[in-house]
Structures are given as C-alpha cells and as structure tokens.
Amino acid sequence: MRIGIVGGGQLGRMLALAAHPLGIRSTVLDAGDECCASDVADHIHGTFDDVAALEQLASRSDVITFEFENVEVEELRSLTSTRIFPPLDALAVSQDRFSEKTLFQSLGIETPRFAAIDTIDELRNAAGEIGLPAVLKTRRMGYDGKGQFVLRESADIERAWNELGGTPLILEAFVPFDRELAIIAVRSREGTMATYPMTQTKHIGGILAESIAPPPHISKETTASAVQAVTAIAEKLDYVGALALELFDCDGRLLANEFAPRVHNSGHWTIDGAECSQFENHIRAVLDLPMGSTACIRPTAMLNLIGRTPALGALAHFPDLRIHLYRKAENPGRKVGHVTISADTHEALDAALTPIRRLIERYTQR
C-alpha cells in the first residue's frame, strides 16, 4: 500500500516513519527542495495548488491525506481518481475560524464569545459587546500565534485594525483559562471512533512549548465533556483520520478554541507514550485498516525544540529521553524537533523534566 501526503514537513516525516513498519510507503508533495519528510518518503516537487503535481501524487497513492490544513481545497476536489481523507469539507471548515466556531456552536460545544469582523465599525461594536480584553484574529491562514492581536483597551482597536484589517477577521473573547488542553480523536472509514487521553498543553508566544498526557488532576467529567465534543465534531463532519481539538479549561468548564483536521503537535507524545501513535492511527484510518489502541502507557511529557536543534550528545545525555529531530533548517520560532520523557507517576515526570527543560531552554529561539 502507498499513501500520498500533501506537505512534507515534520508531520509528513512522522507519518512516513510510522507507515514504514506497516510496510506502507509514502510520497509527499512539497515545493521545498529540502523538505524534511523526503528523508523517509518519495518526494514530488510542487506547490499544493499545482494540479499536475497533485495528479502525479494521486497516481502513486492508494489514498491521499495532508499534513497541513491550509491547502487549496478546490484543487484537491478535482482529484476524483484517488480517495482523499480527511474529507475536504472538514478541511474547509477548519480553514476559517468563524465557520469553525459556528460549527462548535451548532453542536452545543461551548466556545469563547466571538463575532465575525469585516469593518472597523463591526470591530468597535463587537469589542463593546464581547468586552476587552479580546483577541482579533484573521479568519484564515493563522498558525503558531501568527495573525493575532490582543486588544486590552479601546485604544488598541485602531492599532489592531491597522495591523490586520482588510481580510476577514474574527474577534474572540479573551479567556482567563486555568490551562490549555487538547484531545486527539481518530475515526475510521466505517465510523469507529477512538480518543487518546487528553493532553495538557502550554504555549509560549503562541507556539506549543510543552505538553503532558494525561493532564495532571483531571476529572472524569472534564474528560467526558472533551470526548463528547470531539466526537460530535468528527461525526458531524463524517471525519476520517486523526483530528485534534484544542480547549481552554476554565475551572473544569471547557471552551473549544479550534480544531485541526490532521495529526497535531499536541499528540506527538503518542509516539512514545501510547500503544499506537496518532501518526500510525491516522494512516490506519485513512487506509481503512483496524485502528490501534489509543491507551496511554505511562504519563508522558513532550517538549518542542524551537528555533535551534540542541547538540545531539547533550540530549542523549538523558538516557530516558526520546529524541525526535526533524532535520529542518534552524530559524527562530520554527519547530525543529521534539523530545519526550515518560515516568510511572506525574510526580516522577515532573522531577525528570526540570534538568531537561533547562537544557532545552538554552537552545530555544522563539
């Protein structure tokens, strides 16, 4: 079996690495000469809207999937010869923060208050209704905290508009959350659902810095509410593959922030900490294979390597650390790898993390 992946970054790399032990080969479509997935996958050079390149990818693949949701849906729709999962409608919804939150609302999933913004007057009105602080975001193409402006006082309205105005925007209430959580679900082509234990995530400057799964001190009710939300979304979208839902935890009350129709950074811990990783389960789901267990083996923490890759010897100095380097060019803010560590208890995990955090912080460039 062969899988085609639109995008050749680290997610494509880890998908291809997970596919090999199943005897499945991957081909990635990526315009970059040095796309990091090409170490472990065949590589078709082309942009995501290059129909000829997409057709070449389709001709080599039993199924097409993507590692990046900001691709042009219309070009993909033209590929009728090869099945594409997750469904393109899920992609389309996730590409627009307003459609996404409207979907959440329609399914009874709580979200921060929000309003679509096309003019500065709409922004002024919405700021009045929602109240400040609030976050103005582009509806499309934002990731890792890009395309966002936090409004703290009325004077910020004009500054925010000057920075982001001119494209469709959304204003969202600023949520004074206790912590951020994420949940990864996988849904098969027959509609079987499985969810991984939740992940507690910590972002710095809009970029995921660290995650712990399962989250320390999480109630059954909170977990059930996250499972219910991600299940409702996946079923509504007739979803196939791995799907990540990011949530704010406000004293046990969950507000949905956004979903990603793909494998997700908040699920990287599953490679080392779960019976079957999000990458392998995504591949199994889109290829119509039975899914692997999503059970967590032991509490596991993940730390992103951002901007610079630490010396391999320094990382390997921690004998229990699992190292995942992406072989990407270094650049401030860019995710160049991640590490995980597992322990029998959250307390032991916490103790093990301290010196690792210190090492990684020395190399990090945000």
Place this chain on the structure above:
Amino acid sequence: MRIGIVGGGQLGRMLALAAHPLGIRSTVLDAGDECCASDVADHIHGTFDDVAALEQLASRSDVITFEFENVEVEELRSLTSTRIFPPLDALAVSQDRFSEKTLFQSLGIETPRFAAIDTIDELRNAAGEIGLPAVLKTRRMGYDGKGQFVLRESADIERAWNELGGTPLILEAFVPFDRELAIIAVRSREGTMATYPMTQTKHIGGILAESIAPPPHISKETTASAVQAVTAIAEKLDYVGALALELFDCDGRLLANEFAPRVHNSGHWTIDGAECSQFENHIRAVLDLPMGSTACIRPTAMLNLIGRTPALGALAHFPDLRIHLYRKAENPGRKVGHVTISADTHEALDAALTPIRRLIERYTQR
C-alpha cells in the same frame, strides 16, 4: 551525521529507522536490487567484498557498521579512512564457531563440550569423547540452523560427514536444555557497558520463532551470570555496539552457544518494550553518543513472521499489537516481519499471545 551499513536486510532497515529520529541518515551497501533497507536509507549496489563500493560507502559515512557478520573482514580492513564498529576482530572471532567457543572457554564461560573436526577420524574420535547425541556444524557461514547435522547414533557419523565434510567443522555436545536465553549488551567507544534484560527464545527448525523479555521465572544469579559472560566477551574484544550472546539454560546453569557482533533478532522486542532499542543504542554506541536506557518498560513478547506476511488487516485487528513488516519477498523460512505485544504481567502477556500465535501460525511457512 551519517552512518554506513554493510548489508541492507531487515536489520539494516531497522537501524536506519532508528537513526532517522536522531537526525542521522544511513547508507546501506547491498547487492540486491530490492534490499528492504533501501526504503529508508540510501542504497549503494555492491557485494560485501567490492572494495570500490566499500570505499564509496566510507566516503558517505562518518562511521561504518554492519548488519550481517559473514562479511569478508580483509576487505573491510583496507578501509582506513572511516572508523568501523564493532571491531573487525570481533567479527572474525564470531565467524568461526571454534574460535568463538575457544574465546568463551578462555574467559571461563561454560560452553557445551566441543571439538574442531577436519577429518572423519577426528569426527569418530570426538563423537566417542563428547558422546551422542551431538551436533556437527560448519565452523563458518551457518545461520538460522543451516549447515548443521544432529548425530543421534554412530551410524549418523558417516551420513553427517557426507553432508558437511570438506569444510572446517565443529562437533558440539547436544545440550538437553530447559530453555534458550539470549542477552543483548551495548558497549560504547569509551567502554561503558549496558545490558538489556535477558530474552527467553524459542527456535523452531533452527529459526527464532518467539521471544519473551524478561524471561519468566529467572533468578538473580542466572541473570548475573549472563551479564558477567557478555561483559567479559565485550571487554576482551574491546567491543563497540550491540552484541548478542545466546545461551542454554540447564536448570539455572548457563552454557554459552554463540554470539553475534550486531543487533540481533532476540533483541527486536526492545523497539517496543525497552526505553531505547538495541538499534538506536547500536547507532549511539558506534557514533560515540551517550547510550540510552536499556530498561524494559513492560514484559514484551516478539513473534517472527516467517515465510509469508500475514494480511495487514488481520494483524491490525489486534489493537495492542506492534507490527513490523520488512517488505521482503516471501520465501519459506525467510523472516519477513515481526510483531510484539506488551502487558503488565507475564500472565496477561501469555493470555494475549494465544490468539496472535494462532493467526501467525496460519501464515507461517518454515
């Protein structure tokens, strides 16, 4: 960093797969067009004694290692530009069952009784001294039970000689063992040693069928004796990398059978069951990186897929099963993949194994 691997079979494939997350790329040397490591490594076509091909491999690699011990040592010695680990002297000893057992003896490691055989008269004498049953083996190039003849009665002497005579042979006492065990050690370039928990192995027709790590019901004394033996061998050979020692367990008394100067089938469980796999630790050792933990996470069983690859969907039907397919052409007796399963206790492992064994047995062709 780049690693060169002599041999492109499943061991090379799993070495290369373990290298990628460390950001290390691999090149394999293999004469086959369809060598299964080439899915995940660059591939130089050439036989193991092709000096030009070896030099090409060396020019692309920071260090050279091998996945197959029956290579010509002299050609490798000519490569002075690139370091080679494990040391070629270790390779040379392991290639000859008589040198190997003589080494064990010199280190005080118990072995079955043995004698070098070059003539039928020597065979007759040795059979008298050692007693029957005994096993006549070629001193060189045997693997997976090939090049062996079990002598049960005097009349077998001539038959065995007719089959194997003409090359250097060794006669070994037939050991009525309770079980077979193996231990994998890793030794760094600085001489740091680590050993994995032992593995209980079961061969059928000379081919490893199944292993369980750690072995059920193993005493501290037996484990200590295995660790002592493999440590003595590694230190005597100034060994670098992963090394496997196969042992017979005779009511707690261990007799050394043979060692392999490479990653080994009895250590495949370490990919899923140990903190850091034998493959990754071999790479770390030969590249002079700190070693990863050899601790076992949970009792883990491995079953080889022999002769035929079961349907992927049938394997994936067991949600906790870890699947490792090699994408090799099917052939009776050929190892085409393996699977592992872990559980919290040996009892739970045993229960989980029963239906998996049944499935795999249906596909096996020995």
